[in-house]
Amino acid sequence: MTLANAMELAPLGGQRFRFDAGTLCLELLVTGGEGELSKWERLHTPADLTAWIPHSRAGLGDLVQVSADDLAATLRVRAALQRLAETAASGSRALSGADLATLNEAAAAPPPVPVIGPALERTWASPVTGAQFLSAVARDAIEVFGGPALDRIRTCGGERCPMLFLDTSRPGARRWCSMDRCGNRYKLRTRRDRHPAG
Numbered sequence: 471m472t473l474a475n476a477m478e479l480a481p482l483g484g485q486r487f488r489f490d491a492g493t494l495c496l497e498l499l500v501t502g503g504e505g506e507l508s509k510w511e512r513l514h515t516p517a518d519l520t521a522w523i524p525h526s527r528a529g530l531g532d533l534v535q536v537s538a539d540d541l542a543a544t545l546r547v548r549a550a551l552q553r554l555a556e557t558a559a560s561g562s563r564a565l566s567g568a569d570l571a572t573l574n575e576a577a578a579a580p581p582p583v584p585v586i587g588p589a590l591e592r593t594w595a596s597p598v599t600g601a602q603f604l605s606a607v608a609r610d611a612i613e614v615f616g617g618p619a620l621d622r623i624r625t626c627g628g629e630r631c632p633m634l635f636l637d638t639s640r641p642g643a644r645r646w647c648s649m650d651r652c653g654n655r656y657k658l659r660t661r662r663d664r665h666p667a668g
């Protein structure tokens with residue numbers, strides 16, 4: 471598995487690990503959420519979102535200017551994505567119409583505008599607005615949820631691990647959020663079960 475797009479995560483009181491969400495829209499889910507997930511919340515202010523975006527695969531660097539409204543919209547889209555991804559990962563195709571409408575609304579905004587500079591470098595028309603960033607996230611989600619990738623959305627097989635990812639491996643057999651974390655725990659556990667005395 472390529473880790474080119476992996477993000478480095480540092481869970482509260484836990485060990486750092488690298489996580490490849492497989493696609494942009496699911497990367498947003500590692501920033502926190504509602505209910506149980508609120509203890510992971512990283513996006514408290516617009517500046518938090520500006521600081522997080524360069525860690526995502528959006529490729530927008532630190533060009534994004536986020537307003538308070540943009541942050542609120544991002545949290546709404548994130549909550550919708552969380553529910554949609556959990557439903558899809560469970561094997562159900564009864565995706566909430568209201569959550570799909572939230573994606574459609576965000577995707578209707580114009581996405582970031584690519585520009586090419588004199589040294590043939592590719593960048594973005596600056597500033598990029600929070601709504602443009604969110605449009606890119608929602609458009610990615612529509613690609614994923616509206617196509618064959620839908621069958622590749624998975625929940626980590628680790629015990630009580632809520633991480634959701636898109637399995638982009640060729641055989642489609644990815645089970646863990648990270649081999650360094652849940653994959654390793656599973657290996658250690660099965661080894662212990664096989665050699666209880668050791």
Ligand SMILES: [Zn+2]
Pocket residue numbers: 626627628631632633646647648651652
């Ligand atoms: Zn896991």
